[in-house]
Amino acid sequence: MFIDRAKIRIRGGHGGNGVTAFRREKFVPRGGPSGGDGGRGGDVWLVADSGLNTLLHLRYNPEHTAERGRHGEGSNRSGREGEDTLVRVPVGTQVLDAETGDFLVDLAEEGQRWLAAKGGRGGFGNAHFASSTNRAPRYHQEGSAGEERELQLELKLLADVGLVGFPNAGKSTLISTVSAAKPKVADYPFTTLEPHLGVVDLGDYRTFVVADIPGLIEGAHGGAGLGDRFLRHVERTRLLLHLVDVSSGSGRDPVSDYEIINRELASYDPQLAERPQFVVATKLDALDEPERLESLRRRAREDGREFFEISSVTNRGVRELVQAVARE
Structure with a gap:
């Protein structure tokens, strides 16, 4: 517990x-x-x-x-x-x-x-x-x-990288793929109810620590969903990985999700919204509308943020993402 x-x-x-x-x-x-x-x-x-x-x-x-x-x-x-x-x-x-x-x-x-x-x-x-x-x-x-x-x-957990995003965006799947952490993974929102830490081994005795926190929803800074209770665990991080589900199965617009989470971060702490952030499109294995991916890519470029596309299930793009985080 x-x-x-x-x-x-x-x-x-x-x-x-x-x-x-x-x-x-x-x-x-x-x-x-x-x-x-x-x-x-x-x-x-x-x-x-x-x-x-x-x-x-x-x-x-x-x-x-x-x-x-x-x-x-x-x-x-x-x-x-x-x-x-x-x-x-x-x-x-x-x-x-x-x-x-x-x-x-x-x-x-x-x-x-x-x-x-x-x-x-x-x-x-x-x-x-x-x-x-x-x-x-x-x-x-x-x-x-x-x-x-x-x-x-x-x-406040000590981690180098923090994972943020809507519930069921693939945060726990990613951390279980790149580290030895084994959070509960299931196909429904709020599977993660408490933060998890995972250590990513880069070889040559180099590592970095990733923090996975429960998903955020609109109004989280005011207490909606699990509220902002867990946001303080990513306050100490040097980099945020903003995971966005681009599959149509979520029933939401990826660009809208991206903008909502960034508004929540800014409402909680303006400095957190200014933290270096990688935008990561997830669940490529379930992508059936390529325009959803491209619209998110364009929005991330408008904000001057690096963009990655991954599938934690098939490991597509995961290695490139980890290498980019290590360089950062």
């Missing part, structure tokens, strides 16, 4: 209390104060982990608290510091303040750490308060509470 949003509550460990104690030793009738300080509470850290690809583990485990510091002891012994708590998140997770919506950090690199909540300070024991005028203080300091906050986590 793919979860790309989660809300968590984190709390730094409480600082340990200081202690009131006096030295008690044979032949030392007035040993003086010997209360140790409390240990500081543990911190809560968020850590980017490439072994994770979903926030599912945090959806059902939203509370994270670091260990509290130990109390001080007699004989000037300080309490042990609390253990830090590590909250592992997928690489590409953005962190926002759940109350204000303020952006806090983008964990975009493997192993990147961010201090989410500091532990509380340990309290002073009575030995700390001894002075020339107060040789035997009978008080100590309590430890302070750790920081507490609620965070909204949003995952």
Whole structure:
């Protein structure tokens, strides 16, 4: 199950209390104060982990608290510091303040750490308060509470290439053809309900990552269909492959589909609409009206975009497309 949003509550460990104690030793009738300080509470850290690809583990485990510091002891012994708590998140997770919506950090690199909540300070024991005028203080300091906050986590997948287009345009078939990813493929809209990543091997240890997101429909930026919920997963991509079904079986006009998707991208984020984009005509094996293909080709040229025609079923044009993406 793919979860790309989660809300968590984190709390730094409480600082340990200081202690009131006096030295008690044979032949030392007035040993003086010997209360140790409390240990500081543990911190809560968020850590980017490439072994994770979903926030599912945090959806059902939203509370994270670091260990509290130990109390001080007699004989000037300080309490042990609390253990830090590590909250592992997928690489590409953005962190926002759940109350204000303020952006806090983008964990975009493997192993990147961010201090989410500091532990509380340990309290002073009575030995700390001894002075020339107060040789035997009978008080100590309590430890302070750790920081507490609620965070909204949003995952944006890291990919080089993003696939966009109407439902059933052939996006999942293409990614399953060029990579080892195996999304569900079927002849009906919205077969893909969650994003998929596929790694394309170019040989000589060269690869690029492709993101397949659920199909868009008109009004997606306003919440129609699956809405724009998954569009953020292609925000980080360097190139968009805009797949358009040119077969007459779709019952739609390819040029109209092309224009609608680009309007949706511009409505969601104008920068996304300006991203380099290849226009890819799909399902050539089912093409029965060549004019549908030619009209889309003319429209893509008007926009100054490279045009490709493929059939993922017969592999026609797929190799040329992959090579062009690699050059880009």
